[in-house]
Amino acid sequence: MDARLIDKTVELLLEAAHVIILTGAGISTESGVPDFRSPGGIWERYDPTMFFIERFLADPEEVWRCMLDMHRSKEFSLWDARPNMGHHTLAYLEEVGIIRTVITQNIDNLHQKAGSKNVIEFHGNMLCARCMKCRRKYGYEQVLSDLETRLPPRCECGGILKPDAVFFGEAIPQDALKRSFQEAEDCDLMLVIGTSAQVEPAASLPLIAKGMNSLFRGLGGIPLPKARCSVVEINREPTPLTGRVSDFLIQGSAGEILSLIEKKIRSRKE
Structure with a gap:
């Protein structure tokens, strides 16, 4: 430098x-947070289409299962960084x-x-989730707790929670x-x-x-x-x-x- x-x-x-x-x-x-595009980044280890809004809307359970796998494997260490x-x-x-x-x-x-x-x-912020129905926001501790018992996680109103980050295809x-x-x-x-x-x-x-x-x-x-x-x-x-x-x-x-x-x-x- x-x-x-x-x-x-x-x-x-x-x-x-x-x-x-x-x-x-x-x-x-x-x-210790890996980026997405560089060699060895997230795209080389996980299917990039998991971060497309169309994929989430079609199968939120599959996308949340991928998120949970990232958390458990420590490869995408946002939560502990x-x-x-x-x-x-x-x-x-x-x-x-x-x-x-x-x-x-x-x-x-x-x-x-x-x-x-x-x-x-x-x-956006991947450490939060938002209800797609009523827009209520949840912290990641609440979401992780919910993920241990059901997929996808849901709001008290019954709506499906989505990670509060901008997915591909979203404005x-x-x-x-x-x-x-x-x-x-x-x-x-x-x-x-x-x-x-x-x-x-x-x-x-x-x-x-x-x-x-x-x-x-x-x-x-x-x-x-x-x-x-x-x-x-x-x-x-x-x-x-x-x-x-x-x-x-x-x-x-x-x-x-x-x-x-x-x-x-x-x-x-x-």
């Missing part, structure tokens, strides 16, 4: 007025007023476990979409952490932050100019944003890089 770029990021964080964070699977793999240094640094930066919002594509609840308060879950929750796009419009610094920036519509958020592509700005398809915004990537590999959208990439472990940033900011605040 480049120490000069870490120092530059510290300065940007301390100078910016509206900082937001966009995180992807790369920040959580360091907590703990936040790492990266998650804790972001919670600290929010606590001291440096960052406003974390927008996450992850479904693992680790930002909240670390203490982050203002989290927009772009793809991004409108509130999360609207809030995320507005945050991207308003920010003057965005850190993009641990994401390949290939899954839409989340991949468009850095472009919106830069004023390059906006659903809210301008009329007749002609965007209005936006005040300067910096976009900094923290990732193990370059992405489609690198050299085209982001100002620079700090290449390496998200947890290690963020912990160095936190250490430098703490020393400046003492």
